Amino acid sequence: MPELRVAVIASHAGSNLRALHRASLLADARFRIVLVISNNSDSGALRYARDNAIPARHLSGRTHDDPDQAIRAALVEHAADLVVTAGYLKKVGPRTRAEFSGRIVNVHPALLPRHGGPGMYGEHVHRAVLDAGDPVSGASVHLVSDEYDTGQVIGQIEVPVQPGDTAQTLGARVLHAEHTLLPDVVRRIATGHPEWRAPASADR
Numbered sequence: 001m002p003e004l005r006v007a008v009i010a011s012h013a014g015s016n017l018r019a020l021h022r023a024s025l026l027a028d029a030r031f032r033i034v035l036v037i038s039n040n041s042d043s044g045a046l047r048y049a050r051d052n053a054i055p056a057r058h059l060s061g062r063t064h065d066d067p068d069q070a071i072r073a074a075l076v077e078h079a080a081d082l083v084v085t086a087g088y089l090k091k092v093g094p095r096t097r098a099e100f101s102g103r104i105v106n107v108h109p110a111l112l113p114r115h116g117g118p119g120m121y122g123e124h125v126h127r128a129v130l131d132a133g134d135p136v137s138g139a140s141v142h143l144v145s146d147e148y149d150t151g152q153v154i155g156q157i158e159v160p161v162q163p164g165d166t167a168q169t170l171g172a173r174v175l176h177a178e179h180t181l182l183p184d185v186v187r188r189i190a191t192g193h194p195e196w197r198a199p200a201s202a203d204r
Contacts, residue, residue, distance in 0.1 A: 004190035
C-alpha cells in the first residue's frame with residue numbers, strides 16, 4: 001500500500017501540524033505530509049513547515065483574488081490524498097470541497113455534535129462547554145462538509161472537565177488530546193480504517 005499523501009491547512013501556531021509531522025516520521029506511519037498551506041503569512045505552521053523542509057504556501061485573499069481556487073490547485077499540484085484542516089479559521093471553499101469530497105478532515109476541540117458551528121473555535125468552544133455545565137469535553141475529527149462542523153465524525157477522544165476549570169485550562173488539556181487523536185485517525189485512514197472511533201477518555 002503506498003503512503004498516504006497528506007496536506008495540512010492551518011492558520012496559526014500549527015501545534016497539530018507538529019504532532020502529525022512527528023507521527024509521520026515513525027516507521028509504521030504509512031503517511032507523510034506533502035504540503036502545508038496557511039492563510040496567515042506569519043503563522044507558526046508555515047515556519048515549522050519551512051524549518052522541516054515541507055513544501056509551504058501562504059494562500060489567502062492577500063495573495064489571490066480567488067484563494068479557494070489557489071488552494072485547490074496547490075493541493076492538486078502536490079497530489080494530496082487527504083487534506084487536514086487543523087486550526088484553520090476559514091471555511092474551506094466550494095471548489096476545494098468539490099475536488100476533495102470525502103477527503104478533507106477537520107479537528108474540532110469539542111465532542112461534536114455539541115458546541116460546533118460558526119464562531120465555535122478556540123476558547124469560545126471551551127467557554128461554551130463550561131457554561132453548559134458539561135462534565136466531559138474532548139476533541140473530534142470529522143469529515144468537512146458544506147456547513148461548519150456537521151460532517152461525519154470519524155474519531156473522538158474524551159477529556160473530563162475538572163472542578164475549577166477555566167477556558168484556558170480546559171483548552172490546554174483538550175489540545176493535548178488533539179495531538180493524540182489526530183495522528184491516530186490519520187494513521188488509521190492511511191492503513192484502510194477510516195471508520196475508526198475512539199471513545200476512550202484522556203485523563204489529563
